[in-house]
Every structure is written in structure tokens, then in C-alpha cells.
Amino acid sequence: MDSHLDDAHRNSLALSPFQEVYFRKMEDAFFEKNLELNQAKVQIQEHSDELLAWVHEVKAPLTAINLMFEHIEDLQLRRKLENEWLRLHLLVDQQLHQTRLYAIEKDNYLTEIELKPIIYKEIRAMQAWCLEKGIGFEIGELTEIVMTDGKWLAFIIRQILSNAIKYSPVNSEITIFTEHDSTGATLLHIKDIGRGIPLDDLPRIFQKSYTGTAGRESSQSTGMGLYLASNVAHKIGIRINVQSKVGEGSLFTLRFPLQNEYAKLTGR
Template identity: 75%
Template sequence: MLILFLRERLAWIGFFVFIIVMINVLFSLDVGLVGISILYINISMLISFMTFLFWRYVVEVGRLKNFLGNVENQFDDVHSKNLVLSPFQMAYFTKIEEVLYGKNTELNQAKVQLQEYSDELLAWVHEVKAPLTAVNLMLDRVEDLTLRRRLETEWLRLHLLVDQQLHQTRLASIEKDNYMMEIELRTVVYKEIRAMQAWCIEKGIGFDVEELTDTVTTDAKWLAFIIRQILSNAIKYSPANSEVIIFTEVDATGATLLHIKDAGIGIRKADLPRIFYKSYTGTAGRESAQSTGMGLYLAHNVAQKIGVRITVQSSVGEGSIFTLRFPLQNEYVKLTGR
């Protein structure tokens, strides 16, 4: 702070040095001042200036700390706190208040607009789900089995996109929309597999699923969304007539791990660190018009919110293994205590 103060007062110091030099020059040139001690004058002026500088340092640094402290407190009615500020500091304070007030007003308006947009989008998604349900019921009336399977697959893809948009809209308020409880993994996994049935039949994708009797503490709805995104990727990038293996294990810490292994094209090593980035499609995604780069991004964000950790092991041509690690009891307590 002292260095800052001295740099701020360089003009004062420069002016004082100039005065000292001028006085010494005058004493040297004016014969009428020969009997006066120039050393005494210099020492007196130096002590006076140092005393003045020290006094200004104490006063101004105190005011500066008071000023900055109230800036950090977001300008809570500065005038009612009887702050000891200089006229210039008060002018700065007032101007900054005006700027922040304007920015806060703009920010609040943007928040309102964003909330309105989110509500409208949410309402639109719910409106779209109604005709989707009706179309799904109508598909049972299609007699041509091949055509019906094809239509069911396309309906499922559309349904997944709408579902993805719905959960993306709700992601910002997930803390208000989760309910942690003990669930059996088998219930959630089997339900998501059945939902993908039409797509799996079209590609000839089969599932090798263990008993999955493990019980974990999590939010069933959001966990289902995570598994849905991973399964849809596994089906999308797996070759026809291949198999997806789903199994569990317990790691060294006692945490339950859910593994989803596919026989797909795999993920390049260079792409692995970025697969959870927003809109990142990777090398494989660039070759597919269906890839949006949002599925794994949303799944990863949801997982972080409910305490689940997602890891990936993959290599090109050998498929991928997505692993979900569920929190232990003590980790769950920290999660719910946020």
C-alpha cells in the first residue's frame, strides 16, 4: 500500500524536490543569504514534508480501505453510513453506483427474459409431447411390420431429442427438482432398454445385462436421463448385430460402479478429454448428421449435480465403457447438505 501511495503522490514529491533545488540555487546566487545555514533550511523542509506525507498516508489509506470495503459490500446505501470519503472518492463512489445500478437493471431484465424464454420453451416441449404420444399410439395400427419398425425408430429419435431439450431446460433448476432415494439399478436400466427397443430391433442390437440387484441412493428420474444418453450413444455408434454389455461392481472404496460397454467404433484418444464439452461431436460425430454434441454434455452436468461421477475408457475400433460411480453414504450426506 505504501508503494501505491508513493506512486500516486509522485507529483508532490517531484514538486518538493524542485522547490529544494530552487531554494539551494537561490541561496548560492543571492549574496544577501550567505549568513543563513542552507543545511538547516533543507533539513527543516525535509522533516516538515516527511511529516506531512506520513499524515496524508495515514488519512488517505484509511479512506481508501473504507472506500474499497464498501465497494465489496455492493454499495449498501453509502450515504447512510457516514463514510469519511474525500470529495473525489465520493464522486467516484456515486458514479460507480450509477453504473452498477444500470448494469444490475439490465441483468435483471435479461434474467426475466431468459426465464420467460425458458418457460415458453418448457411449455412448447410439453405441447409437442402430446402429439408424439398420439403418433406412438397410431403406430400400432400400421400393418406393414417393416414400415412400422422404421416409423417407431424415427419416432424414438424424435422423442429423444424432445426429451433432451426438456431436461436441458430443467437443468438450471435441478436442485429444486431432484429427490434422492434408494433405488434398484435393475428397475431404471430395464426401463430404458425397453424404451430403446424399436431402435435396437432395427439395428439388431442386443443386451447382455447382469442381475443388477445393487441398490444406490440417487434421483431415479435424472439417473434414467443419464443412462438414456449413454445407451442412445451406444446404439447409435455400434455396428449392426452387436451387443451392449451392462454390469456392476464395487470399487476399493465400497462405491457401486455401473458399467455400460458397447462394441462401437470407439473414441479417439485426442477426443476423450472433450467428449463432455457442450456441442462437441468429436471425429465420429462429424461423420453423423444425427450427432448434436449435447447428450454427453447434459449427462455429465446432471451427474455432477446428483453426485454421480462418469468416466470413460475407449479406443478406436474396440468400443467404449462408460462407468457411473455412485456416491457413498458420507458423500451423499455432503451432497444433500449443499
């Protein structure tokens, strides 16, 4: 749309000379700001594309390094290297999904998903870390099928699982099970018996870069995992609830949308 009104429309307004000048200045200001905004959008998109390209370049050597672990005979050294590799992999994965988050509406596909394979895959991916800490899992039947995006759901579970493993004591268990709430919605619970979250930290754990009391004691904490998980969950209709008590651990619950809630989410 042209930023300047046509002469016929301008004349119909019967502007005074002062109003005419003022009106023209306003139009010029809006035109310049629109140009600046469009340029900023182009720069952000270019930066996003460059960042995605960089992440994909990094993933290639990470995959190659992971394959090399099979040739390391020293089991203790191998596990240490696998654990450090996993930390790096999770950081790169967070960056990848953070970059994609702004275009999630174009990058999600809601369909019927079986929970069990996704959860088991994420647990296997954390195996090196779990072996190092002696973390085990008590897992329910997980027979539920939910309506969601499998790729983004896996990312959410990955962030919650990594948090549970990070703050769990050695030789402890993480419990994963499902149930239904009073509305019939599926609930996925992930429970640890770690240090728990202080009451003052609880309302802020999903804020960007917020590491909290526990995070300040750990060099591994970036404060981005739960922030990204919360944002993704909101976009695909999942609600995350947290119950926690210091010294007794934390319970993260994912509530999946019902059919009518799913219809509102997708506009169908």
C-alpha cells in the same frame, strides 16, 4: 438494500468533494448494472418457461403418434416409423432436460433406487432402434440399490445407451453389469463393441456440442447428450468414467456416491 449510503455514514467517511462525486458515480453505475442483471434474469426465466411449455406441447402429439403405430400392418414400415419417432422423441427429451438443468437443485430428489427397473425401462424404450440394427443386450443381475434421483439417473443412462446403440455395429451386443470398487461404491458399467473413441477425442466428449470424429460422420449426432449427462451426473454426485479404444468399443462407468459422500452432497 438501498444503493445509496445514508448521509450519516457518508459524513463519517470524510470524503473530499472529488471523492464524493466519484463515489456517487460508482453507486449509480452499480445500481444500473443491478437493474440490467435483474432484467436479464427475468428474460431468461421467461424464455425457459416458454421453452418448457413448447416441449410439453410437442410431447402430446408425439404420444398420439406412438399409439397409432399399433394400427400399421406393414411391419417393415412400422419399424421405420417407430425408429424415426424415437429419434425425434430423444431430441425433445434432451431439450426438456437441458431447460430443467439450470434449476436441477430444485428439481431433484435423492432416495434409494433399484437399478434394474430403470435400466430395463430405458432398454424397452430403445426397442425399435435395437430391432433395426439387431442390437442385443447381455445384462447382469443388477440387484444393487443406490442413493440417487431416479428421474435424472434415467436421463443419464438414456444418453449413454443411445450413444452405445448409435455407434455399435449391426448384430452386436451391449453389456450392462455392476460391481463395487475398492471403497465399496457401486459401479454401473455399459459396454459396447462399436467403433470406439479416438484418443484425441476422449478428453473432450463431455464438452458442449462436441461431436468428435464419429459425430462428424453421423447426421444424428448433436453433441449434447454426453454434455448434459455429465452435467446432471455432477449435480447428483455420480462420476462418469470412460475407457475406449478405436475398433474395440467403449466402456462407460457410473460411480454412485457412498453414504458419507451423499451426506456432503445434500448437506445432511
